[in-house]
Amino acid sequence: MSSAKLPECSIPIFTTVASYREWRREAHDAKQKVGFVATMGALHDGHLALVKRSLAENDLTVLSIFVNPAQFAPHEDLATYPSTLPRDLELLSAMSLPVNVQGSNGPLVRKPSAVFLPTVLEMYPSGISQTISEQKGTFVDVKGYEHQMEGKSRPTFFRGVATVVTKLFNAIEPTQTYFGQKDIQQALLLRRMTRDMLLSHPLPDKLHIVPTVRDLTSSLALSSRNAYLTPHEREVAAPVLHSALQVSKTAWQNGASKQECIRQACTLITDTAEKANASGGDDKIDIRLDYIELNDPETFDVLPEEASRAQWESEGSEGKGRPVILSGAMWVGRTRLIDNIILGDTRKLGIIE
Ligand SMILES: Nc1ncnc2c1ncn2[C@@H]1O[C@H](COP(=O)(O)OP(=O)(O)OP(=O)(O)O)[C@@H](O)[C@H]1O
Ligand SMILES: CC(C)(CO)[C@@H](O)C(=O)[O-]
Ligand code: BAL
Numbered sequence: 001m002s003s004a005k006l007p008e009c010s011i012p013i014f015t016t017v018a019s020y021r022e023w024r025r026e027a028h029d030a031k032q033k034v035g036f037v038a039t040m041g042a043l044h045d046g047h048l049a050l051v052k053r054s055l056a057e058n059d060l061t062v063l064s065i066f067v068n069p070a071q072f073a074p075h076e077d078l079a080t081y082p083s084t085l086p087r088d089l090e091l092l093s094a095m096s097l098p099v100n101v102q103g104s105n106g107p108l109v110r111k112p113s114a115v116f117l118p119t120v121l122e123m124y125p126s127g128i129s130q131t132i133s134e135q136k137g138t139f140v141d142v143k144g145y146e147h148q149m150e151g152k153s154r155p156t157f158f159r160g161v162a163t164v165v166t167k168l169f170n171a172i173e174p175t176q177t178y179f180g181q182k183d184i185q186q187a188l189l190l191r192r193m194t195r196d197m198l199l200s201h202p203l204p205d206k207l208h209i210v211p212t213v214r215d216l217t218s219s220l221a222l223s224s225r226n227a228y229l230t231p232h233e234r235e236v237a238a239p240v241l242h243s244a245l246q247v248s249k250t251a252w253q254n255g256a257s258k259q260e261c262i263r264q265a266c267t268l269i270t271d272t273a274e275k276a277n278a279s280g281g282d283d284k285i286d287i288r289l290d291y292i293e294l295n296d297p298e299t300f301d302v303l304p305e306e307a308s309r310a311q312w313e314s315e316g317s318e319g320k321g322r323p324v325i326l327s328g329a330m331w332v333g334r335t336r337l338i339d340n341i342i343l344g345d346t347r348k349l350g351i352i353e
Contacts, residue, residue: 006117009089013115017171020116024173032059036174036202038165041065042082042224043091046213050178051112053210055097060113062172063092066123070139071160074130077334082227089115116172123167132156139163140197142189148300149185149327150338153290161186162193169194173201181351182212182221184325184340188297188349209351212339214242221339228335237276237285237332244268244292245341248326252309252343258294259305261326265292269330290329290336297325297342297349313344323348 006013014020027034035054039047047063054061065088072078092115098107120128126137140162145151151158169177179187191207193199212221218239220226229238244265251261266289273287294303296319303312303324312319323344330337342349 007086007089009115010093011089011112011115013089013117015117015119016122017118020114020171023114027060028173033175034058034173035061036168036172036177037061037063038168038177038179039063039065040067040081040224041088042084042227043088044213044222044224044226046180046182046222048091048095049213050180050210051092051095052097053178053208054176055095055110055112056099058176059110061110062114062116062174063112064116064118064168064172066116066118066164066168068123068160068164069120069128069130070124070135070163071157072130073154073156076154077225077228078130080228082224085117116168118171123164130156132159140166140193142193145189145192145300148302149291149293149295149325150183150329151185151300153329158186158189162189165190166193166197169199169201174206175202176206176208177202178208178210180212181209181340181342181346182223182338184209184297184327184342184349185300191350205350207350209349211346211351211353215239219243221337223337225335225337229332232283233285233332233335237272237287238335238337240269240272240287241328241330241337241339245326245328245339248292248294249341249343252294252324252326255308255310257305258303258307261294262292265328286331286333288331290331292326292328294343295325295327297323309343 035058037050037054051063067081069078092112096109096111098109101108129135139159142158142162146158187209191204194202194204194207214221219242220239247268248261248265251264269289276285276287311317313321323342325340326343327340
């Protein structure tokens with residue numbers, strides 16, 4: 001259970017699967033619903049929105065903190081990934097949500113019930129290398145849906161995510177689980193994984209997607225990696241990704257083709273990049289666009305260049321009224337940012353405000 005090296009915390013912390021399972025058995029015997037939020041720590045209000053949803057909809061809420069080596073390519077930022085464990089535990093301990101439960105006198109106050117904080121060895125008993133050709137053991141591969149959007153830029157990412165989330169689901173046995181829209185491809189692929197792998201904890205329709213929480217003034221999507229940004233990068237450069245997606249959204253709504261929507265977004269980013277690069281000295285910022293794309297949320301295929309809203313939404317068309325994922329990724333200095341907007345009815349993807 002709690003280990004001496006861990007910060008003080010009023011919430012039980014489990015570092016092994018075996019100790020967590022004892023706790024889980026009691027919840028099972030008491031027929032209590034367990035909500036689960038998977039994180040890599042360095043918590044912010046985006047994570048806390050997922051926890052709040054879980055508190056509102058479950059008797060018990062478990063959050064995991066595990067920086068998963070398998071989803072980082074060897075050249076990526078595993079070694080520097082932000083870690084703020086004492087603060088994370090403080091934030092969680094301070095959370096409480098009054099809920100009205102049938103049959104009880106007055107509202108019940110729910111707080112996070114447990115934190116799962118495993119070691120790398122606990123999660124990868126056969127060891128783990130970030131280089132796929134050196135890996136040994138059992139992995140979960142996502143085929144056919146991982147070659148676009150994030151998977152195109154990070155080809156080993158979804159294998160690492162699907163593998164660790166399978167392990168987490170097996171260990172935690174969540175009744176319901178909550179993922180963020182910020183990582184929309186991840187959330188949709190994991191829902192598909194629960195179907196493909198016939199999982200019961202959670203069932204596919206118990207994997208919920210929570211809208212992206214943004215900075216109130218700049219609309220920058222909150223993200224643990226935003227900690228890498230300098231104040232100047234955060235103010236001047238980072239918000240342009242969301243602005244570019246908004247420009248594309250407006251063009252789409254006004255009937256422009258996909259090609260034109262992307263062109264307008266790219267122009268905004270390249271103009272900002274030119275200005276930021278041109279300013280000399282400490283004010284110079286290196287902005288590099290990775291991609292802006294429009295994808296089908298079912299297949300993840302890119303939309304045809306000529307696709308337009310009217311064509312995509314018509315009954316006989318390929319999209320048959322499905323929403324579209326408008327997403328992008330951009331580097332600001334050493335920080336890779338991602339963001340997305342759903343064009344169409346978010347409820348069709350199970351994203352509930
Ligand atoms: N701004 C946000 N709004 C809603 N959910 C979020 C937000 N940021 C992260 N999440 C969700 O929180 C969960 C844990 O994410 P993670 O710990 O990787 O944080 P992160 O901020 O996404 O980190 P990173 O900077 O590495 O992308 C994921 O389901 C993710 O989609
Ligand atoms: C789902 C996840 C916790 C798996 O490591 C991670 O990819 C994340 O935090 O989004
Ligand atoms: N939130 C996604 C985790 C990652 O980029 O590794």
